[in-house]
Amino acid sequence: MSLSKDELAARVAADIAPGSYVNLGIGQPTAVADHLTREQGVVLHTENGMLGMGPLAHGAEIDPDLTNAGKQPVTELPGAAYFHHADSFAMMRGGHLDVCVLGAFQVSVRGDLANWHTGAPDAIPAVGGAMDLAIGAKQVFVMMTLLAKDGTPKLVRECTYPLTGLGCVTRVYSDLAVIDVGPGGASVVEAFGVDSEELGALLHLDL
Amino acid sequence: MSAVLCDDVDEAVAGIQDGSTVLxxxxxxxxxxxxxxxxxxxxxxxxxxxxxxxxxxxDTGLAALLAEGRVRKVICSFPRQSDSWVFDRLYREGRVELEVVPQGTLAERMRAAGAGIGAFYCPTGVGTPLAEGKETREIDGRTYVLELPLAGDVALIGAHRADRIGNLVYRRTARNFGPVMATAATTVVVQVREVVEVGALDPEAVVTPSIYVDRVVVA
Structure with missing residues (x-):
């Protein structure tokens, strides 16, 4: 059986090593936080200047001075730290984050990432911190459906959308399979309800 | 010169020239x-x-300034949001220019301007459309893009608390770009919620030292 979004988020969370410093991108990756356990001791980084970010704030907890990268009100955990933007991105670019989890339009078998711009002529380009995260973290996980809504593969030989980073993705977590990508190409780590041959046929790739 | 404590926000922004770059x-x-x-x-x-x-x-803040037609160009990392309808409309009508910069590069370009750095090699954006036309260099096997400093004529900053000479503290994630922008502009104007006497801020806790700040106003 293919994985639901929630099962996929749990699968990613289970792969994050205890004590890791982790940045979860906007959108689907945010759900990974719900599956991290206290015993894992994972510290969440948010690009707008905080380590030790807690869950979303509700009611009286809401403080306009405390938001996540998606500008939603959040909470702080014991041991939290605040810092300015140049420091926050030095943490990324300097290779200090253990893991970041991002969404994607496309990932290539060598780990190129396209997740910021569809390239459509009327689209307003907006990159945010995507390029900094992509090239900075020690491990870059992508969470996405393996196929687009129209059935075209999102894991591809070469990205056709404008790139976010070259050779930066280490592992793809999808509804149908977990797949490692990199200089050696794509290799299936685990498949959900399909075998490698069926995956290869869906993706037009040799896996 | 230590900072001037202004009576109101209109005094604080007096003298900003047409054509200025405003952080x-x-x-x-x-x-x-x-x-x-x-x-x-x-x-x-x-x-x-x-x-x-x-x-x-x-429709408030920066969006209101844009709506008044006072902005020729926006340099930012993330213009498109669920509530950015003012910018979206002006951009689609061709009435505002846009330079998109990766968020960390935006911060670091201002840090460089404030720190007297002439340019820096940055790994962000290599091989992407945002690096097109820029000089690249390989250092120890990794490719970098040359990025130039970004300075302002004026910085407008929101902080939490100041003392009377302009030392600043911020609050939680509202700190974000404030400390970097405070170093990178000719005239630095700060709005705070409270001004305290000199000596009332813990020197160990000051985030922006007063040397960077020109005008302070409570708002």
Whole structure:
């Protein structure tokens, strides 16, 4: 059986090593936080200047001075730290984050990432911190459906959308399979309800 | 010179020239100096280049300045948001220029300007459309893009608390771009919630030292 979004988020969370410093991108990756356990001791980084970010704030907890990268009100955990933007991105670019989890339009078998711009002529380009995260973290996980809504593969030989980073993705977590990508190409780590041959046929790739 | 404590926000933004580059702190509305921007709208400077992470939210602050047609160009990392309808409309009508910069590169370019760095090699954006036309260099087997400093004529900053000579502390994630922008502009104007006497801020806790700050106003 293919994985639901929630099962996929749990699968990613289970792969994050205890004590890791982790940045979860906007959108689907945010759900990974719900599956991290206290015993894992994972510290969440948010690009707008905080380590030790807690869950979303509700009611009286809401403080306009405390938001996540998606500008939603959040909470702080014991041991939290605040810092300015140049420091926050030095943490990324300097290779200090253990893991970041991002969404994607496309990932290539060598780990190129396209997740910021569809390239459509009327689209307003907006990159945010995507390029900094992509090239900075020690491990870059992508969470996405393996196929687009129209059935075209999102894991591809070469990205056709404008790139976010070259050779930066280490592992793809999808509804149908977990797949490692990199200089050696794509290799299936685990498949959900399909075998490698069926995956290869869906993706037009040799896996 | 130590900072001048202004009586009101209109005094704080006096003298901003047409054609200025204005650095505006904030990440969404957190740390956004809304009262200073409202004063800048009244002050009347036009043909501005605005450097900020976003290009305005809703109809207030930066969005209101844009709606008044006072901004020629926006340099930011993330203009498109669910509530950026003012910028979206002006951009689609060709009435505002846009330079998109990766968020960390935006911060580091201002840090470089404030720190006297002439340019820096940055790994972000290599091989992407945002590096097109830029000089690249391989250092120890990794490719970098040359990025230039980004300075402002004016910085408008929202902080939490100042003392009377301009030492600043911020609050939680509202700190964001404030400390970097405070180093990178000729005239630095800060709105705070409270001004305290000299000596009342813990020197170990000061985030922006007073040397960077020119004008302070409570708003």
């Amino acid at each position: 505006v702190s904030g990440f969404g509305m957190a740390g956004m100096p809304v009262d200073l921007i409202d004063a800048l709208i009244r002050q009347g400077a036009r043909d501005l280049t605005v450097v900020s992470n976003n290009a305005g939210n809703g």
